[in-house]
Structures are given as C-alpha cells and as structure tokens.
Amino acid sequence: MRASSADTSAERNAFSLGNLADAGSYHEPLLIDPLDNEALMSGLQRMILIRVVEEKIGDMVSQGVVKCPCHLVIGQEAPAVGVAGYVRKGDRVFGAHRSHGHFLALGGSPHGLLAEVQGKDTGVSRGMGGSMHLIDIPNGLFGTVPIVGATIPIAVGAGIAAKMDGNGDMAVSFFGDGATEEGAFHESMNLASTMKAPVLFVCENNFFSSHLHINLRQPDSSVCRYAEAHRVGWARADGNDLAAVRTATKEAVEAIRAGEGPRFLELVTYRWRGHVGHREDEDVGVKRKDDLAAWKLRDPISRLAVSLEANGALDRQQLKRFWTEAHTVVEEAWAEASHDQYPPAKALLSRVYSGTMARKR
Numbered sequence: 278m279r280a281s282s283a284d285t286s287a288e289r290n291a292f293s294l295g296n297l298a299d300a301g302s303y304h305e306p307l308l309i310d311p312l313d314n315e316a317l318m319s320g321l322q323r324m325i326l327i328r329v330v331e332e333k334i335g336d337m338v339s340q341g342v343v344k345c346p347c348h349l350v351i352g353q354e355a356p357a358v359g360v361a362g363y364v365r366k367g368d369r370v371f372g373a374h375r376s377h378g379h380f381l382a383l384g385g386s387p388h389g390l391l392a393e394v395q396g397k398d399t400g401v402s403r404g405m406g407g408s409m410h411l412i413d414i415p416n417g418l419f420g421t422v423p424i425v426g427a428t429i430p431i432a433v434g435a436g437i438a439a440k441m442d443g444n445g446d447m448a449v450s451f452f453g454d455g456a457t458e459e460g461a462f463h464e465s466m467n468l469a470s471t472m473k474a475p476v477l478f479v480c481e482n483n484f485f486s487s488h489l490h491i492n493l494r495q496p497d498s499s500v501c502r503y504a505e506a507h508r509v510g511w512a513r514a515d516g517n518d519l520a521a522v523r524t525a526t527k528e529a530v531e532a533i534r535a536g537e538g539p540r541f542l543e544l545v546t547y548r549w550r551g552h553v554g555h556r557e558d559e560d561v562g563v564k565r566k567d568d569l570a571a572w573k574l575r576d577p578i579s580r581l582a583v584s585l586e587a588n589g590a591l592d593r594q595q596l597k598r599f600w601t602e603a604h605t606v607v608e609e610a611w612a613e614a615s616h617d618q619y620p621p622a623k624a625l626l627s628r629v630y631s632g633t634m635a636r637k638r
C-alpha cells in the first residue's frame with residue numbers, strides 16, 4: 278500500500294538494480310560462509326563443466342557441425358547451479374530456450390546434451406528436439422521450450438499438482454527478463470499467488486531480450502516489481518555470485534516448502550555470447566553495443582575460485598584439475614556422440630506427433 282509520496286519513491290528505489298546493473302561493480306571476492314565451502318566447491322566444478330560444454334558447442338556451431346540454433350549460457354552459469362543445489366527428488370523444473378545450464382546443473386549427462394545438439398538418436402530428446410527442447414525427468418527437468426514464457430504456466434500447473442500430492446515438493450520455473458513481458462507470466466504469477474502454489478519463479482535478468490536492452494523495453498531495469506504486484510515474496514541477488522544465489526534460493530525454498538506459497542528470485546547476470554550462436558560481437562545479426570569486456574571481470578567462475586582460494590578451501594592445482602577433468606569429460610562425450618547414429622527417418626512421425634498417424638507407423 279502506498280501511504281505517501283515518500284513511500285512511492287522508496288518503492289522506486291527498491292525496484293532499481295542499482296550497482297548490480299553497473300558492469301564496473303562487484304569484482305571483489307565473494308562473501309563466503311565457510312560452512313558452505315563444500316557446496317561451493319562442487320558448484321564451482323559444475324559451473325566449469327557447463328562453461329566447457331558450452332564452449333565446445335560454440336566451437337561446433339562456428340564450424341557448422343552443430344546446425345540447430347543454440348543459445349549459449351556462458352557467463353550465466355551461477356543461477357542454474359545455485360538453484361539446482363536446493364532442488365530435490367520430486368521437484369519439477371522447467372526451462373526455456375537458454376537451458377543447457379539448467380540441464381547440466383541438475384545432473385544431466387554431457388553426452389546426452391552433445392548428442393541432442395547433433396540430432397543423434399542417443400540425445401536426451403532422441404535427436405528430435407535439439408538445443409531448445411531438453412527433457413530429463415530422472416533429474417527433475419520436465420522440459421524446456423523455446424516459445425518465450427511458455428513453460429511458466431506449465432510450471433504453475435506442476436506446482437499445483439505437487440501441492441495436491443502433499444509431499445512438500447515444488448516446481449521451479451527458469452525464464453529471462455524478456456519473458457516478464459509475456460501475458461502468460463503475469464497470469465501464472467497471479468494464479469500461483471492466489472492458490473499458494475509451491476513454485477519458485479527464477480528470472481535470470483541478463484538485461485537483454487534478443488538484441489534489445491531492458492532500458493528500451495521497460496520503465497525500470499529490475500523486474501521484482503511484478504512480484505510485488507502479484508503479492509509474491511521476492512528477493513534479488515547478484516546472479517554472478519554463486520554464494521549469493523545460494524543464500525537467496527535457500528530462503529525462498531524454505532518458505533515454499535513451509536507452505537507459504539510461491540517465491541520470486543531476480544538473479545542479475547550477463548551472457549557473454551550473442552543472443553543465439555557462438556559469436557560475441559552480434560545478436561541476431563545486430564552488432565552488439567554493450568559492456569561485455571567489463572562484465573567479463575564479473576565472471577562467476579573466476580570470482581568464486583579466487584574467493585575459495587582466499588579462504589583456503591581451494592588451491593591452484595585443484596582448480597587446474599577441475600578444468601582438465603571437465604575438458605576430458607566433454608571431449609570424450611563429444612567423440613562418443615559424434616559416432617552415434619541419427620534416428621531413422623520414420624522417427625519424425627512416431628516421436629514428434631501423437632495420435633493416429635503416430636500409432637500407425
């Protein structure tokens with residue numbers, strides 16, 4: 278409720294990203310609770326794996342070997358890994374077009390992903406989906422869909438189902454700042470709030486929807502105000518700080534599992550590659566005009582590594598080993614996937630469509 282004009286301006290400030298939007302800020306070591314060292318070390322390894330997988334896919338896109346459109350998540354590894362740390366068996370997670378990181382953070386197989394982007398029979402979607410249609414139900418990933426905002430209402434339905442099951446499970450919906458401009462997002466937040474559905478809405482605000490900066494699309498750069506409008510508890514964190522993402526997620530997930538209804542996280546981050554494809558210098562054919570070099574200094578991986586080294590949890594040799602191991606895993610998975618078979622042509626009907634046509638073949 279707004280009681281006075283002073284309240285109005287205070288609310289405005291609350292909805293500004295402040296220094297989080299400034300590429301020159303937040304380069305100092307992270308604030309780490311030593312009790313979280315173990316989880317942060319495994320999070321670091323997972324972020325390195327995601328980075329190396331994505332770089333491999335980027336190289337293969339540039340060589341024309343991977344032909345499906347790929348929206349790489351390099352630079353944005355921390356939100357996926359931080360949230361995945363609080364996902365448990367029984368939860369139902371949904372992603373969008375930029376979801377390789379969500380898939381891998383939840384424990385998805387690098388081979389399954391690398392085979393899928395090559396259209397191979399052994400891919401997670403049996404070669405029928407490509408980069409933007411991933412599914413891995415054993416690890417809790419119920420689907421990713423490239424129609425912006427499309428999985429948000431599905432996640433709310435899954436959250437309502439989880440509530441009816443009564444096991445304290447939740448749904449997680451990952452989406453970008455661009456998706457908050459879709460009507461389905463607001464309808465979903467309204468319904469989840471009204472029904473107290475156990476849903477964690479995770480907006481990875483990387484400032485861009487395709488080539489358009491949020492300042493050209495919305496009156497404020499922070500999207501938390503939408504949570505306020507729908508009476509959903511929210512928190513905002515530096516999405517390039519794994520420790521901060523973990524803290525915000527822990528609080529939100531505890532509230533959700535305690536039956537308090539949905540929560541909304543805005544994780545401020547930045548993608549290093551263009552909107553789609555491997556290039557750093559362009560978004561869908563438009564030349565990028567942004568602060569990439571400055572944002573690279575806020576690299577979620579090197580910031581965490583430096584911070585863990587400073588508190589004695591990590592040494593140089595271990596860090597080197599993490600990178601070497603990730604490269605070995607990825608090269609082996611790539612080589613195996615490259616030798617795998619493509620699906621038979623008839624799979625185009627039996628695996629993509631349902632109904633009488635599919636049953637006949």
Ligand SMILES: Cc1ncc(C[n+]2csc(CCOP(=O)(O)OP(=O)(O)O)c2C)c(N)n1
Nearest residue numbers: 375423424425453454455456483485486487
């Ligand atoms: C309904 C719909 N409109 C437009 C598009 C084209 N499109 C694909 S991704 C994208 C940008 C989405 O931005 P955001 O949600 O912030 O995610 P990000 O790419 O930044 O991760 C757009 C406009 C689409 N796939 N679906």
Ligand SMILES: [Mg+2]
Nearest residue numbers: 453454483485
């Ligand atoms: Mg975006």
